[in-house]
Amino acid sequence: MRPADAYPDPADAPALRWGILAPGGIARRFAHEIPRYTASRVVAVGSRDLGRAEAFAADHDIPRAYGSYAELVADGEVDAVYVASPHSAHLELASLALTAGRPVLVEKSLTRNAAEARELFDLAASRGLFAMEAMWSRFLPHYRAVVDAVHDGAIGEVLTVTAQHGQHLVFGPEHRLWDPALAGGAMLDLTVYPLSFAHALLGVPDQVHAFGALSELGVDTGETVVLRYGERTVAVAQASLETAMANEATIAGTHGRIDLAGSFYTPVEVALSTHDGASWRLPVQHEGGFQFQAAEVARRVAAGETSSPLMSWQASVEVMELMDEARAQLGVVFPGE
Amino acid sequence: MRPADAYPDPADAPALRWGILAPGGIARRFAHEIPRYTASRVVAVGSRDLGRAEAFAADHDIPRAYGSYAELVADGEVDAVYVASPHSAHLELASLALTAGRPVLVEKSLTRNAAEARELFDLAASRGLFAMEAMWSRFLPHYRAVVDAVHDGAIGEVLTVTAQHGQHLVFGPEHRLWDPALAGGAMLDLTVYPLSFAHALLGVPDQVHAFGALSELGVDTGETVVLRYGERTVAVAQASLETAMANEATIAGTHGRIDLAGSFYTPVEVALSTHDGASWRLPVQHEGGFQFQAAEVARRVAAGETSSPLMSWQASVEVMELMDEARAQLGVVFPGE
CATH class of the missing domain: 3.30.360.10 (Dihydrodipicolinate Reductase; domain 2)
Incomplete structure (x- = not known):
C-alpha cells in the first residue's frame, strides 16, 4: 500500500473563500476543519433564519451571515458554495448557487435520487461550473x-x-x-x-x-x-x-x-x-x-475544471x-x- | 454476560471410552484433546485401511486399531463412536455404529442434507441411542x-x-x-x-x-x-x-x-x-x-439420554x-x- 503521504497535503492546496448554505451539524464540522487544515476560509453562511446564520457565524468567526440562501449565493466574494442542508433541498440549493455562478460542493448523499443528480450535473455542465458530491471519505x-x-x-x-x-x-x-x-x-x-x-x-x-x-x-x-x-x-x-x-x-x-x-x-x-x-x-x-475534499475542490476550481476524478459526476450518479x-x-x- | 466458569468443566464429566471412525485431520484433533482435557479416552480407531488406523493409533496412544468400520463398532469396550469421515459417509458410518448399539457423535456438518439427518435421528430414536452433531463451537x-x-x-x-x-x-x-x-x-x-x-x-x-x-x-x-x-x-x-x-x-x-x-x-x-x-x-x-462437546456426550450418555439440548436433533435438522x-x-x- 502507498503511504499516506503519497497523496497531496490539503495544506498545500490553493485558497478558496467558501460560503455555507444551511448551518447544521455537518456544516459545523466543515466550518471547524477547513480554516484549521487548509489555506481556505469560510467567509459567509446563509440560512432561512438570519438569527441562526448569525449564531453560526459568531461560533466560527465567519465574517458575513445572511438570512436567505439567495443573498449568500449573490455574495461576490464567495468563491465556492458548500450545500449542507437536508438531502431533500440539495438540488434546489445547489441549483441556486450554480445559477448564481458559484461552484458547488454538495453534501452526500448528493440528491434524493439519480434523476436529481443528473439534473444537478447538467446544470453545472451548462454553466461550465465545478460540482462535486461531498463524499469526504x-x-x-x-x-x-x-x-x-x-x-x-x-x-x-x-x-x-x-x-x-x-x-x-x-x-x-x-x-x-x-x-x-x-x-x-x-x-x-x-x-x-x-x-x-x-x-x-x-x-x-x-x-x-x-x-x-x-x-x-x-x-x-x-x-x-x-x-x-x-x-x-x-x-x-x-x-x-x-x-x-x-x-x-x-x-x-x-x-x-x-x-x-x-x-x-x-x-x-x-x-x-x-x-x-x-x-x-x-x-x-x-x-x-x-x-481533503475541500482541498480537492480548491485544486480543481483553480485549474478551471468542472469535476474531480476522485468523485466524478458519473460515480455520484x-x-x-x-x-x-x-x-x-x-x-x-x-x-x- | 455470564463468566466462562458458569458452564460445567469438561474435566468433571463422566469418562467414556471412544472409538473413532475414519482417521483424518479432524479425528487427529479429537484424539489429541479428549484425553488431555477430559476423563475420557480414545480406545480404538477404525479405517478401511488397517495401516492408516495403526499409524493413527500409534500417534495417539490408542490401544486398538481396526482395518474395517464394522470391527470397530463391534468392539464391546467402545462406549461411543465419533464419526469423522467426509460428509458423504456420515449417514452410513453413523448408522453402522447405531445398529451395533453405539451412541454417536457425528462430525459437522451432520449429513449431506436434511433428509439424511432425519434418517440418522430416526435410527437413533428407534434404537434408543444417543446421537449428536459434533458442532463443537x-x-x-x-x-x-x-x-x-x-x-x-x-x-x-x-x-x-x-x-x-x-x-x-x-x-x-x-x-x-x-x-x-x-x-x-x-x-x-x-x-x-x-x-x-x-x-x-x-x-x-x-x-x-x-x-x-x-x-x-x-x-x-x-x-x-x-x-x-x-x-x-x-x-x-x-x-x-x-x-x-x-x-x-x-x-x-x-x-x-x-x-x-x-x-x-x-x-x-x-x-x-x-x-x-x-x-x-x-x-x-x-x-x-x-x-466441551465430548464432555456433553459423556454427561448425556451417562444420564441415559438420547440427545443434548445444546445441539438438539431439531437444531441439526x-x-x-x-x-x-x-x-x-x-x-x-x-x-x-
Whole structure:
C-alpha cells in the first residue's frame, strides 16, 4: 500500500473563500476543519433564519451571515458554495448557487435520487461550473490507499467486501432522519458510505439485493444491501439508525485481505495481509477529515475544471442509481419524487 | 454476560471410552484433546485401511486399531463412536455404529442434507441411542455465554448478525473439498459455522437468500447467505475456500452489541457494549475446544439420554434445511442425492 503521504497535503492546496448554505451539524464540522487544515476560509453562511446564520457565524468567526440562501449565493466574494442542508433541498440549493455562478460542493448523499443528480450535473455542465458530491471519505489518504491497492491487484481478485455504518441515533421522530419529506432514513445518510466504498472498489454491480426495515412513516431504519459483481464477487453494505455497529470494512481477495479497523469511512488504521504471510500497516497520520475534499475542490476550481476524478459526476450518479434500486426494493419513496 | 466458569468443566464429566471412525485431520484433533482435557479416552480407531488406523493409533496412544468400520463398532469396550469421515459417509458410518448399539457423535456438518439427518435421528430414536452433531463451537463457554446473553436480552432486539468463515485452502482439486462426490464445497465445511451461529441466536429464518460461486466441478467455493427473521432482523453468513476472512462475528441489537474478536467459532475473547456505555469482556480461559462437546456426550450418555439440548436433533435438522435451501439456490447438488 502507498503511504499516506503519497497523496497531496490539503495544506498545500490553493485558497478558496467558501460560503455555507444551511448551518447544521455537518456544516459545523466543515466550518471547524477547513480554516484549521487548509489555506481556505469560510467567509459567509446563509440560512432561512438570519438569527441562526448569525449564531453560526459568531461560533466560527465567519465574517458575513445572511438570512436567505439567495443573498449568500449573490455574495461576490464567495468563491465556492458548500450545500449542507437536508438531502431533500440539495438540488434546489445547489441549483441556486450554480445559477448564481458559484461552484458547488454538495453534501452526500448528493440528491434524493439519480434523476436529481443528473439534473444537478447538467446544470453545472451548462454553466461550465465545478460540482462535486461531498463524499469526504473518498478523499481520505487511507481510503485512497486502499482503493489504489485493490486496483493495483495487491490482494488479487476481490471476492468479498463488507462494510457497515450503524449508529444508535436516539433522537425522536421529529428529526429529519425520521421524516420522509426530508428524504430521511438510513440510506442517504448512512448506507451511502458502505455503498460508495464498494462502488469505489468495484464499480457498478450486476445485481442489487436489498433487505431492510421501515419505520411507521416509511423511512428505512436500516438495511443490508448485497451487491453482486459477476459470478464470484459479493459486497455487503449494512447500515442502521438504531444500533451502533462495529463499522469496520474488510476486503478479501484471492491473494490476501485488507482490514479497515473501525469506522472505515473516517481516518483509521488499515492493515493489509497476504496469504503468503506479508503484511503492511497504514497508521492514521492526520486529524480532521473534511479538509481533503475541500482541498480537492480548491485544486480543481483553480485549474478551471468542472469535476474531480476522485468523485466524478458519473460515480455520484452510479451510487445514486444503486440507492434508487435498493429503495425501490425496500419500498421507500420520498414525497414528491 | 455470564463468566466462562458458569458452564460445567469438561474435566468433571463422566469418562467414556471412544472409538473413532475414519482417521483424518479432524479425528487427529479429537484424539489429541479428549484425553488431555477430559476423563475420557480414545480406545480404538477404525479405517478401511488397517495401516492408516495403526499409524493413527500409534500417534495417539490408542490401544486398538481396526482395518474395517464394522470391527470397530463391534468392539464391546467402545462406549461411543465419533464419526469423522467426509460428509458423504456420515449417514452410513453413523448408522453402522447405531445398529451395533453405539451412541454417536457425528462430525459437522451432520449429513449431506436434511433428509439424511432425519434418517440418522430416526435410527437413533428407534434404537434408543444417543446421537449428536459434533458442532463443537456451540459447546464452547464463550459461545454459550454469547447465546445466553442474547436470549437474556442483553443487547435488546437483535437487528443484525454477521459472521464469516473464510480460509485460504491451497490444496488442489484432488482434495475432498473440491469433490462433489464427497459432498465438498464451502457450505458443509465452512458456511455451517456462521449459519449454525445465526441459528443458535435466532432460530429458523423466514427467508434464505444465497449468493455464491461454483467451481468447475460444481462445488461452491464460497457464498454469502442472507437470513431474514421477520421484518427487522438480518443475519449474514459468509464463507470461502479461497480467501482468509477476518472470521469475526458481531451481533448488533437495539441496546448494544457483542463482538467476537476473531475466528468466532474457536475460543476467542468476547466484548459486549451497550448503548448506555456499559461494557463487558469475556477473556478466553481454556485451551483446546473439542473437550466441551465430548464432555456433553459423556454427561448425556451417562444420564441415559438420547440427545443434548445444546445441539438438539431439531437444531441439526433445521441447520441442514437452511443449507439445503442455500445449496438449491446456488445449484449445488451432490451425486446420488
